[in-house]
Amino acid sequence: MGRTAGRSPQDTRRALLDAAAEAVRTRGIHASLDDIARFAGVSKGGLIYHFASKDELILELARDQLAAFHASIDAALDPSDTAPGRLTRAYIRAAVAPADDDTDVRESLALITQLMTLPAVAELARADAERWDAALAADGLPTDVLALVVAAADGMSTAPLWGASTQKLPRRRLAERLLHLTRHPHLWDAVTP
DSSP: OOOOTTOOHHHHHHHHHHHHHHHHHHHOTTOOHHHHHHHHTSOHHHHHHHOSSHHHHHHHHHHHHHHHHHHHHHHHOOTTOOSTTHHHHHHHHHHHOOOSOHHHHHHHHHHHHHHTTSHHHHHHHHHHHHHHHHHHHTTSOOHHHHHHHHHHHHHHHHGGGGTOOSSOHHHHHHHHHHHHHHHOTHHHHHHOO
8 A cells, every 4th residue: 555644635536536537447447446446545445535335436527527628628729829710629639649658648538437337427418518518619610511620529539549740740640630620610511413
């Protein structure tokens, strides 16, 4: 068991969330609280002090994953960009950003896939997706352009799960084209019937 003396409650909660993520990735959604406590280097009682149940811990882990994605979109917002589609461009940049290590992307996707098997997490994600849909719909882009670029960005973000690299040039070029389309949505009219 790891050393926990001197660790703040916030640090312990973070360690428990990280341990829960690792346990779920390696053992599946049915990883036990004992597994998670062991990964975190705390006793089961210490885990329960911070999270009263496994359901509470798993929901917090899902919230943490959603918050991390929200933070990546916030970080991708260009402060000088005030044109329609600003949020959509940040969404694209966050969704298709090259990772330092594709293994991290695959592990994150594997974790999310496991978490989404739980109805409470699926409901949390559905509500979050509805908020994003509303925010992106209010971003000022034509509906069909928005649907195309978001679907393409979402598809590109899950490609590493199947072994694709986030580092490839065609991927970056496609991301640039999606960004270009959000700046010039009238171009879509030239290619649609």
